[in-house]
Amino acid sequence: MPPFPYTRRDFLANASAGVALAAFSLDSQAAEPLAETPPKLSLTSSFTTVHEPKPLPFNPAKLDGISEKLIRSHWENNYSGAVKALNTVKQRLAVALADADTPPFLYNDLKREHLTRTGSVVLHELYFHNLGGSGKVGETLQQALAEAFGSYEAWEKEFRRVGAGLGGGSGWVVLGYNLHTGLLENYWLADHLHSSAATLPILVLDMYEHAYQMDYGASATQYVDAFFRNVQWDVAAARLEKARKIQAI
Numbered sequence: 376m377p378p379f380p381y382t383r384r385d386f387l388a389n390a391s392a393g394v395a396l397a398a399f400s401l402d403s404q405a406a407e408p409l410a411e412t413p414p415k416l417s418l419t420s421s422f423t424t425v426h427e428p429k430p431l432p433f434n435p436a437k438l439d440g441i442s443e444k445l446i447r448s449h450w451e452n453n454y455s456g457a458v459k460a461l462n463t464v465k466q467r468l469a470v471a472l473a474d475a476d477t478p479p480f481l482y483n484d485l486k487r488e489h490l491t492r493t494g495s496v497v498l499h500e501l502y503f504h505n506l507g508g509s510g511k512v513g514e515t516l517q518q519a520l521a522e523a524f525g526s527y528e529a530w531e532k533e534f535r536r537v538g539a540g541l542g543g544g545s546g547w548v549v550l551g552y553n554l555h556t557g558l559l560e561n562y563w564l565a566d567h568l569h570s571s572a573a574t575l576p577i578l579v580l581d582m583y584e585h586a587y588q589m590d591y592g593a594s595a596t597q598y599v600d601a602f603f604r605n606v607q608w609d610v611a612a613a614r615l616e617k618a619r620k621i622q623a624i
Contacts, residue, residue, distance in 0.1 A: 435447055445590050512608045554575065
């Protein structure tokens, strides 16, 4: 049996020896300040939540140019693997936090993994949810991109160029709305950890090789072509509308 199984029941059983878990409502405040060497530690849902893979929001057999085999492998191995890894890391964090002898540098190693796995889960979910469409951009978002980049074609040219530059390597291309600057921009992400500050993703493209190698080998540009044929632009438009409402608050 692995030391940190992924079910909530097993986690609570393993953690009970060193960690006391408390249930909090969604509107609860942060946990009470910890004593210097607490005999028990009450943890919020930040530690206790068990993440579950979200189902694909489209029929993977009906994508244009991206095979069902690739999508299912991507979902089952890469995305679901990241979800399981995130659960494991959070369970280890709970145990490490309860142990007063855990050195800070070791705890921060876990926090780095926490950041990595969270980024992978979130970006994969955004990526899958902006697939399954016709690839035809609506008038509202087309106008927003034209205002930001001079024309829709200019935006697409840059987005594609960033994707091509990541071919053969790893990373993400993100059309994002920056809440600080109010700008709609394309961003290059080398990995799951680093992204533009105060930016909400509007359209996400996975450029890790696992996203296209099975179908296109090393031809990343063909994969980007296929991606554009399957963009669910209604999802991207809804994300932009939500981002603008958040900025207006």
